[in-house]
Amino acid sequence: MVTKVKLCNEADVAPGQMLRVDAPGAPPLAVFNVAGAFFVTSNVCTHNIAMLTDGYFEGDIVECPLHGGCFNVKSGEATAFPCEKPLQTYPVVVEGDELYAEV
Template structure:
C-alpha cells in the first residue's frame, strides 16, 4: 500500500511552538524538528545527517539550524547543508497551519 500524498498529520498547536526556536516532537513514530521562524513554520527530520545528533538540541539562528555535535548547519526551509562538515541535506516535510494546528505531510 502506498502512502497518501494528501494525508496531513496533526503535529502540534501553533501556540506551543516558541518564536524563533526549534522543537523536537515525535509525529506518527518519526523524530521531527519543527521550526517557527520569522512567521513561518518548517519541519525536517530531527537527526543530523552527519553526526546522528538531535537538531532540536542545536542552535537556531534565522533559517539555519546548527548541529550540537559538530556545528554543521542546515537551512530549515529546504534542508540543504550550508556549513561543513555536513554535506547531505535533511529531509523536509510540507507544513500547513489550520485552525491554530500545525499539520505535516509526512509522505511529501
C-alpha cells in the same frame, strides 16, 4: 504513502524557536518558526545521529550540537561542514491553530 501527522499548536513554537516532535508512526521531526512561518524537517542530523533540536537555531539556520554542521531549515540544504547531505523537509499544513506535517 503520505501521512498527515499532528505536530503541535502554533503557540507552542514562538518565532525564533524550535520544537522536537516524536509522533507515533513518524520519523523524529523538528518544527521551526522563522519569523512567523513554520517549517518542518527531520530532526536527525545527516552527518551522524544527533538531534538538531538539541543544537542552536538562529534566523533560518539550525546548527547541530555535535560537530557544528548547519542546515537551512527552509530548504534542508546543508550550509556548513561537516554536513553535506541535505536534511529531509516536509510540507506543513496549518488548520486553525494546529500544525500538521505531511510525512
